[in-house]
Amino acid sequence: MPRFDPHPERRPVAVTGASSGIGAAIAQQLAALGHPVVLGARRVERCEDLAATLRADGHEAAAVALDLTDDGSVARFAEEAAAVHGPLEVLVSNAGEVWPQAVHATDPATFTRQVQVNLLGAQALLHAVVPGMVERGRGDVVLVTSDVVRAPRPLMGAYMTAKHGAEGMARAMQMELEGTGVRAGIVRPGPSSTEQGTTWSEGEVVEVVDEWNRWGLIRHDGALRPGDVARAVTAMVTQPRGTHLTLIEVEPEAPAVRRTHVPRGEHR
Known part of the structure; x- marks a missing residue:
């Protein structure tokens, strides 16, 4: 591997x-911001396009296939990512999968897959990357x-289970990594406009909304x-040394409502 300072x-x-x-x-x-990035996902062709x-815009970027349900894929991703730009200094565990169904109605294999993608695969990647960060004395994870950790939602039992586990894992890491130069943080978004949920059927969407x-x-x-x-993730990893943002919650703001001004003394 070439030397990266x-x-x-x-x-x-x-x-x-x-x-x-x-x-x-x-x-x-x-x-x-000038940081070389490695993009990982199962849909590696889309990562390659990005x-x-x-x-083309002058940045350093590469794509590496990653399947968080496959331990071999996780290990290869960690190795290849470090070979491209040098040892990783920032790891953002963002991959997620959610399928709407009541806990008791969810097939165990489906439940397990959601926990694997949202929690167990993330831990496997941490295991592959974080010890090197600790050895080098620097890094951000x-x-x-998701805000389902704070505000439980029906029909998302497997997803909630995994996200609760991810936050528990992060909280433990914050204590375990203190004094190592490696920071672990949580970014907890609320309802977001992404592709998650776009594969649900119309009936599933209606049931969830109801x-x-x-x-x-x-x-x-x-x-x-x-x-x-x-932007919340960027703020977290770009904090100066000596500062540790442990949790950032991001929620959508309600659309502004235009209010008609009523002069004092008048009533409607």
Whole structure:
């Protein structure tokens, strides 16, 4: 492997779930700051397209296939990512999968797959990358979770289970890594406009919306854009040394409502 010297303005980054949405936006923003990025996802051809666009804009970017349900794929991703731009200094665990179904109605294999993608695969990647960060005495790990951890939602039991586990894992890491030079943080987005959920049937969408309305979980029709969440991740990993953002919650703002001014003394 060629020699790569550390530089505060050139920190090799790996982003999972980078084929679209939040992951793609994170890769774009960090590349724009001058950091070389490696985009990982099962849909590697889409990562390759984005990497090519970033390179055309003068940035350093590469795509590496990643299947978080395959331990061999995780190990290869970690090895290849480090070979491209040098040892990773930033790892953003963003990949996620959600399938709407009641816990008792979910086939165990489907439940297991969601936990594998959202939690166990993430831990396998941490195991492959973080020890090297600790050895070098520097690094940032960000786990992108979900506000389902704070506000439970019906029909998302497997996803909620995994995201609760991811945050628990991150909290443990924050204590375990203290004093090593490696920071672990959580970015917890609310409802977002991404490709997640676009494969659900119309009936599944209707059922989810009805259930969430029944529990008062839909307050307005605002949604985060991928770039909104990416900016939170960027803020977390670009904090100066000596500062540790442990949790950033990002929620969509309700659309502004125009209010008619009523002069004092008048009533309507």
